[in-house]
Amino acid sequence: MKVNTIVADALADMPAKARALEAAGFDSLARAENNHDPFLPLALAAEHTQRIELMTSIVVAFGRTPMALATIAHDLNAMSSGRFILGLGSQVKGHIERRFAMPWSAPAARMREYVQALHAIWDNWYDGKPLDFRGEFYSHTLMTPRFTPEDKAYGRPKVAIAAVGPLMTQAAAEVADAVILHRFTTERYLREVTLPAIEGALAASGRPRSAFEINYPPFTAVVHDDAERAAARQRISAQVAFYASTPAYRRVLELHGWGELQTEMQAYVKADRWSEMGAMIDDQVFGAFAVVGDARQVADALVARCAGAIDRISVDLPGATQEDIEVVVARLKQG
Amino acid sequence: MKVNSFIGEGVNGAATRARALEAAGLDSIATAEVAHDPFLPLTLAAEHTERIELMTAIAVAFARTPMALATIAHDLNALSRGRFILGLGSQVKGHIERRFGMPWSAPAKRMREYVLALHAIWDSWHEGKPLDFRGEFYSHTLMTPRFTPEDVSFGRPRIGVAAVGPLMTQAAAEVADALICHRFSTERYLREVTLPAVEDALARNTRPRRDFEVVFRPFTAIVHDDAEFARARKELSWHIAFYASTPPYRGLLEMHGWGDLQTEAQASVKADRWSEIGDLIDDEVFNAFAVVGDARHVADTLAQRCEGVIDRVSVDVHDARPEDIEVLVSRLKRV
Numbered sequence: 001m002k003v004n005t006i007v008a009d010a011l012a013d014m015p016a017k018a019r020a021l022e023a024a025g026f027d028s029l030a031r032a033e034n035n036h037d038p039f040l041p042l043a044l045a046a047e048h049t050q051r052i053e054l055m056t057s058i059v060v061a062f063g064r065t066p067m068a069l070a071t072i073a074h075d076l077n078a079m080s081s082g083r084f085i086l087g088l089g090s091q092v093k094g095h096i097e098r099r100f101a102m103p104w105s106a107p108a109a110r111m112r113e114y115v116q117a118l119h120a121i122w123d124n125w126y127d128g129k130p131l132d133f134r135g136e137f138y139s140h141t142l143m144t145p146r147f148t149p150e151d152k153a154y155g156r157p158k159v160a161i162a163a164v165g166p167l168m169t170q171a172a173a174e175v176a177d178a179v180i181l182h183r184f185t186t187e188r189y190l191r192e193v194t195l196p197a198i199e200g201a202l203a204a205s206g207r208p209r210s211a212f213e214i215n216y217p218p219f220t221a222v223v224h225d226d227a228e229r230a231a232a233r234q235r236i237s238a239q240v241a242f243y244a245s246t247p248a249y250r251r252v253l254e255l256h257g258w259g260e261l262q263t264e265m266q267a268y269v270k271a272d273r274w275s276e277m278g279a280m281i282d283d284q285v286f287g288a289f290a291v292v293g294d295a296r297q298v299a300d301a302l303v304a305r306c307a308g309a310i311d312r313i314s315v316d317l318p319g320a321t322q323e324d325i326e327v328v329v330a331r332l333k334q335g
Numbered sequence: 336m337k338v339n340s341f342i343g344e345g346v347n348g349a350a351t352r353a354r355a356l357e358a359a360g361l362d363s364i365a366t367a368e369v370a371h372d373p374f375l376p377l378t379l380a381a382e383h384t385e386r387i388e389l390m391t392a393i394a395v396a397f398a399r400t401p402m403a404l405a406t407i408a409h410d411l412n413a414l415s416r417g418r419f420i421l422g423l424g425s426q427v428k429g430h431i432e433r434r435f436g437m438p439w440s441a442p443a444k445r446m447r448e449y450v451l452a453l454h455a456i457w458d459s460w461h462e463g464k465p466l467d468f469r470g471e472f473y474s475h476t477l478m479t480p481r482f483t484p485e486d487v488s489f490g491r492p493r494i495g496v497a498a499v500g501p502l503m504t505q506a507a508a509e510v511a512d513a514l515i516c517h518r519f520s521t522e523r524y525l526r527e528v529t530l531p532a533v534e535d536a537l538a539r540n541t542r543p544r545r546d547f548e549v550v551f552r553p554f555t556a557i558v559h560d561d562a563e564f565a566r567a568r569k570e571l572s573w574h575i576a577f578y579a580s581t582p583p584y585r586g587l588l589e590m591h592g593w594g595d596l597q598t599e600a601q602a603s604v605k606a607d608r609w610s611e612i613g614d615l616i617d618d619e620v621f622n623a624f625a626v627v628g629d630a631r632h633v634a635d636t637l638a639q640r641c642e643g644v645i646d647r648v649s650v651d652v653h654d655a656r657p658e659d660i661e662v663l664v665s666r667l668k669r670v
Contacts, residue, residue, distance in 0.1 A: 010486065015382070035484045037407040043346065043375045044382060064403055067435045073374040079346045079375070100402045102451075119437075119630035142433035149370045151345065194598040330383070 001303075002027035002312040004215065007036075011041055018045035021052060024322070025329045028053035030087065030314065035062050039072050046080035054080055057180055057215075057314070058089030058162045061109065063100035066117035066138055073118075073157040074125065074149055077256060086113065087180055087215075089162040103137070108167035110137045115159050115175040122156040125149055127232035138276035160215060164248060166197050173201030178312070184243040185216065186288040187237035187250035187305045189252045195309055214307065217314035219290035222298050222324045229292060232319075236290045244285075245269045245277070257283060260282045296331070303335030336364035336670040337640075337647040338663075339390070339550070343654075345371045346379060352653050353380035356387065357659045360668070362421035363388035365422065368395050374407050381415035389415055392500050392515055392550070393424030393497045397445065408453070409484055418487035421562065422515050422550075423449065424497040432511040435440065438472075443502035450494055450510040457491040460484055463590070470519040495550060499583060501532050508536030513548035513647075519578040520551065521623040521641040524587050529646050551641065552649035554625035557633055557659045564627060571625045572613035579620075580604045580612065592596045593620060630659035634666035642670055 005026050007015045021029050029045060029052055031038040042054045054076065061069065069086065077084035090096075090111055090335045096104040104110075113135040120133035124143050131143040160178035163169040172179035181194060195214075202212055219239065221232035243249050245265035253262050261280070268277045298317075306313055313332055317325060342352045342364045364380060364387055366373040373391045380389055389411065392496075396404065404421065409539075412419035425431075425446055431439040448470040453466035459478045466478040497511035498504040507514040512531060516525065530549070537547055554574065556567035578584050580600035588597050596615060603612045626636045627637050641648050648667055652660045 011410060012382075016587050037374075037403075037410045039372075040374065040378045040407065040410050047350070047379060047382075063400060065436050068372075068399055068403075072375070075346060075375050076371045080571060094477060095482075099475065099482065100400050101473045101475050102400050138436045140436050142429060147370050149345075149348070204475065243488075259568045281453065288568070 001306060001310060001334055001335050002053075004028040004030055004055070004057070004312050004314040006030045006032055006055075006217065006219075006314060006316055007041075008032070009041070011044060013202075014041045014044040015048040018049050018052065022049045024325050025333070026052060028055055028056035028085070028312070028331075030055045032057060034261065039076060042076055042084070043079065046076060046083065046137070049080075051083075053083045054087060055085035055087050055160065057087040057160070057217075059087065060091045060096070060100065061088040061114050062090055062096045062104060062107075064101055064102075066114055067121060067140055070118050070121040070125075071149075074122070077157040078149070078151045078154050085158045085178070086118075087160040087162065088176075088179075089180075090168065105137070108171045110173050111161055111168060112171040113137050115161065115171075117200060118159060119156070119175075126152050126156055130178075134183050159240070160213070164335050165251075166193075167192060169197050170201040173198045173207070173212065174205050177211075178215055180215045181217070182243075182249070183217045183219055184240070184249045184289065186252060186256065188288070188306075189255050190216070190309055193251075193255065208235065213311040214265055214309065215312040216310045217316075218302065218305070220298055220315050220317065221290070221292045222317050222320040222328065223292055224294065224319075228319060230290050233286065234278055235246055236292070237281040237286060240281050240289050241265055241268075241277035244281070256285075256288065261285065295320065295327040299328045299331035299335075302328075302332060307335060336641060336667055337388075338667045339363040339365055339388075339392075339552075339647050339649040340652045341365050341367060341392070341552075341649065342376060342380065344369055344376075349376035350379040350383040353387065353389075354383050356653065357384045358399035359652075359657065359666045361387060361652075362668075363390055363420070363647065365390045365392040367392060368424075368508075374411060374443045377411055377419070381411060381418070384415075386418075388418045388420060390420035390422050390495065392422040392495065393553070394422065395426045395431075395435070396423040396449050396603075397425055397431045397439060398437055401637060402448055402475060404454060405456040405460075406484075409457070411414075412492040413484070413486045413489050418514065420493045420495055421512075422451075422497065423511075424515075424662065425503065426584075440472070443500070443506045446496055446503060447506040447510050448472050450496065450506075453494065454491070454510075459632035461487050461491055495548070500586075501528075504529060504532045505536045508542070508547065509540050513550055514544075516549060516551040516645075517584075518552050518554060519575070519584050519587065519624065520553075521587065521591065523623075524590060525551065525644050528587075528590070528606050548646040549644060550647040550649065551636065551645045555637065555638070555650050556625070556627045557630050557635055557652075557655055557663070558627055559629065565625045568621065569613055571627065572616040572621060575616050575619050575621065575624050576600050576603075576612035579615070591620075591623065596620065631666070634663045637665060638670045641667075 073086040090107040123129040124131040150179040161172035161176040162180040250262040408421040425442040458464040459466040493512040496507035496511040497515040585597040
């Protein structure tokens with residue numbers, strides 16, 4: 001299993017951070033898109049590393065046109081000698097329309113077409129095919145030599161899609177190189193719902209499972225004593241409760257017979273009782289979503305959950321020592 | 336007068352060139368957006384320099400939503416500790432619609448609103464004002480703390496707008512910090528058309544001229560012998576003829592009584608006689624657009640042409656000899 005970690009350091013701190021993560025043995029480092037551009041830090045990481053893969057996890061696809069992303073992904077892949085993975089997410093209607101001022105509709109169908117548009121652009125650049133992509137959501141029909149990158153030795157970047165529901169998961173398995181699962185996933189949901197859906201879609205597209213990657217970022221914390229354990233329990237419970245309040249994730253809870261938790265948590269959100277929500281996550285629910293313990297316990301539990309299902313696990317380990325990180329990374333890489 | 340140089344396309348060598356140009360005393364370096372993303376090279380340049388300003392000249396505004404550019408410009412400005420200038424260009428209808436797959440209409444009006452949208456987003460981040468921008472072309476009405484950058488100590492980036500015609504020039508003078516004049520400008524056009532339009536628009540908006548910057552990148556080449564002169568004459572003539580063939584620039588030629596040149600150049604382009612179009616440029620036309628000679632001649636001629644009009648002149652010296660750069664930069668900075 002490959003081991004990824006998501007970093008959020010300031011741009012100026014990225015060179016040192018990227019070098020440290022590469023030295024610690026991580027296979028990849030990723031940037032999410034929250035309140036900063038996700039590509040600039042990866043350019044600095046690429047400059048200061050040799051081996052570690054670099055990914056967005058995720059960049060908001062629908063906040064940009066495929067041409068802009070095709071270009072920046074190409075540039076990052078070329079400057080990193082082929083180490084870039086473009087991880088795409090849809091975000092939600094409100095943020096696409098009202099924050100980004102871009103169109104939103106049929107997210108899974110749109111995302112499938114988005115990836116096809118990227119490949120149509122790259123087909124033009126790398127294989128010299130005419131660019132004549134006319135889709136339902138995106139059209140790209142003009143490319144001239146002047147706007148074609150010349151540094152094509154490393155080929156096209158890999159593309160990953162973040163998916164929660166079955167339609168987006170299917171789109172990922174059809175057109176992307178990898179799927180990034182949502183952290184609000186249990187082992188049971190993963191094995192009983194997600195994995196069969198991916199295998200079905202891959203089979204329908206005639207793609208072997210070995211050519212596709214499943215990426216999973218579970219809730220984790222390495223702790224050293226009861227106080228740290230309690231703090232991690234509280235911090236992660238608040239996140240689990242927040243996701244549990246969202247109707248889109250109800251199906252994960254329902255599989256376990258916990259559907260009512262979604263109704264309850266949504267009521268807390270509506271009543272603005274945010275601070276009380278974490279306390280509603282009992283040990284059983286918490287244990288299904290999160291792995292908390294010492295480094296060895298965390299690593300072993302993650303290996304057991306992921307065995308045979310996950311190709312790249314994403315861990316963030318606040319509070320972990322250098323030694324903890326080495327233990328976790330080494331163990332996960334064997335798993 | 337400030338002196339700018341382009342650093343060439345792409346990330347390879349961008350850091351080295353940026354350091355060298357800073358050491359040579361340039362005030363700023365710029366990237367254009369052609370076959371590569373224009374922001375990644377400036378990220379590396381920011382990391383490796385201390386003083387020099389960094390600008391896009393230009394990034395294609397309409398290919399992106401204001402939110403994406405507001406974010407990336409903010410990040411570059413913070414990383415460079417306030418040295419970033421976001422230079423925006425409209426591109427043309429065909430490239431926006433068919434290459435980028437984005438909407439095009441009323442470019443000057445759209446650009447004006449684009450800059451206002453950027454400021455509305457930055458007002459939210461830097462001054463805590465609610466984001467409620469509802470324009471004709473762009474609406475941004477959602478911003479949450481999670482998506483608000485935390486590193487706001489260097490304030491908002493400056494904005495330049497590239498303009499050819501009077502409407503875009505006026506938009507720049509109304510809402511931007513700088514006007515980036517088109518290369519296809521003569522001294523007479525700058526003094527008789529561009530500058531009065533800028534001064535007029537500034538006056539109407541009660542903005543003092545000294546708070547506004549006019550940037551110009553003339554066609555220049557530093558040469559040392561007849562062979563280099565002939566090569567530069569041929570290469571620059573081709574570029575001049577290419578612009579001369581384009582209908583939007585006819586007005587400028589007509590001002591000099593050279594309107595027929597546009598007709599002829601356009602006919603040559605339509606007949607696919609690309610290699611011959613440079614031959615249409617006689618010495619009089621050539622010298623109105625281009626400055627070619629030794630470093631002292633180029634510097635003195637540019638100084639004369641720009642005096643009292645141009646605040647930042649752009650020369651392409653990233654591959655020039657150090658002694659030539661020194662002559663050029665020291666003389667131009669005295670203007």
